[in-house]
Amino acid sequence: MRWRKRKIGKMLLAGALAACLALLSACEFSFQWDFPTGSSQAPALPGDGLQVHFLDVGQADSTLLVCDGEAMLIDAGTNEQGQNVVRYLQDQGVETLRYVVGTHPHEDHIGGLDDVIAAFGVQDVLLPDKSHTSKTFEDMLDAIEAKNLEITIPEVGEEYTLGGATFTILSPQRNDYSDLNDYSIALRVEYGADSFLFTGDSGKIPNGEMLASGRTLRSTVYKVAHHGSAENNEEEFLAAIRPQYAVIQCGEGNSYGHPHAETLERLAALGTEVFRTDEDGTVVASTQGNGVTFTTQAGAA
Numbered sequence: 001m002r003w004r005k006r007k008i009g010k011m012l013l014a015g016a017l018a019a020c021l022a023l024l025s026a027c028e029f030s031f032q033w034d035f036p037t038g039s040s041q042a043p044a045l046p047g048d049g050l051q052v053h054f055l056d057v058g059q060a061d062s063t064l065l066v067c068d069g070e071a072m073l074i075d076a077g078t079n080e081q082g083q084n085v086v087r088y089l090q091d092q093g094v095e096t097l098r099y100v101v102g103t104h105p106h107e108d109h110i111g112g113l114d115d116v117i118a119a120f121g122v123q124d125v126l127l128p129d130k131s132h133t134s135k136t137f138e139d140m141l142d143a144i145e146a147k148n149l150e151i152t153i154p155e156v157g158e159e160y161t162l163g164g165a166t167f168t169i170l171s172p173q174r175n176d177y178s179d180l181n182d183y184s185i186a187l188r189v190e191y192g193a194d195s196f197l198f199t200g201d202s203g204k205i206p207n208g209e210m211l212a213s214g215r216t217l218r219s220t221v222y223k224v225a226h227h228g229s230a231e232n233n234e235e236e237f238l239a240a241i242r243p244q245y246a247v248i249q250c251g252e253g254n255s256y257g258h259p260h261a262e263t264l265e266r267l268a269a270l271g272t273e274v275f276r277t278d279e280d281g282t283v284v285a286s287t288q289g290n291g292v293t294f295t296t297q298a299g300a301a
Contacts, residue, residue: 042193045289047164050191052285054223055088056277056298057081059251059258060108063198063223064089067191068163072099073116074187074198075109079136082112086119088282096121098162102140103200104184105132114143122149129153129175130183154185156213164289165191170215171199171206181226182206188219192289195219197241201226207237217241220292221285222272224248228259238266245273245285245292252278 053064057077062085065072071094076085089097097120102110105128117125117140125144131137144151154160154169171186184200197219199207203226210217222243226232227250246267250258259276267274275283281298 042290045192049288050165054247054283056282059254061249067165070098070163072162074101076112076116078108078111082115085112086115099124101126105137107136110140114139117143126152126154128183170210173209194287196221198223199225203232221245228263230260230262233263235266243272247283248276250278
């Protein structure tokens with residue numbers, strides 16, 4: 001298996017996304033909200049736009065991004081959710097993934113990645129510089145090796161493209177954290193006037209490093225870290241992001257009490273509109289670069 005530190009050159013994507021939002025809006029369990037984003041003066045960008053699917057995978061994370069026919073998956077839920085994630089991607093017409101990102105080696109994030117990598121064409125796999133002794137981690141590496149794929153360890157400040165969108169790596173800045181969560185790959189996606197922030201399960205130390213870096217954290221939509229844990233969503237960190245919308249991926253009645261009341265209170269104080277997969281099911285955010293609309297669908301993944 002080949003590991004490397006730098007991102008690979010851009011390659012062509014074979015396949016395209018079906019009109020997933022049209023399918024979702026046709027479902028009798030779908031509901032839609034349109035909220036002002038404060039960016040309505042920005043012109044819409046050409047192309048198909050950016051769709052971000054926050055999958056309902058229980059007490060786990062998995063997010064599909066599709067922009068102008070290119071697709072990226074951030075995490076793939078638990079081992080048990082792997083085939084559900086595969087079916088969801090197939091239902092959206094995904095054939096090739098431009099990027100697969102495993103934010104960090106916990107089973108609730110990378111558990112389904114072996115199924116995903118086996119089922120789709122994959123061009124680039126992004127992982128943090130941290131191994132693990134679990135069978136889940138070994139299964140993921142086996143799937144990568146079976147496809148003869150290279151692993152990219154992204155560096156802070158690197159920029160990647162996904163169709164007309166760009167995303168920048170914000171964390172991790174070191175490779176000597178004591179908490180596995182702190183190795184989470186954090187990235188910020190920009191498309192026109194709208195932006196999306198993903199920080200995996202990043203905790204207080206890397207959050208502080210991101211704040212100190214001076215890089216832009218302010219984002220239209222924030223995928224709330226660590227299923228809404230208060231320890232991973234400090235008041236100062238959320239204030240720097242100041243999201244208009246937040247999505248919390250967590251399981252109904254989970255034993256951790258996620259999302260924590262403190263996190264919800266901090267987001268409410270910022271005036272943030274919150275979506276939760278335990279209550280709303282799969283959440284899909286769509287933008288043409290000048291405002292975000294949301295669709296939810298119960299039991300989608």
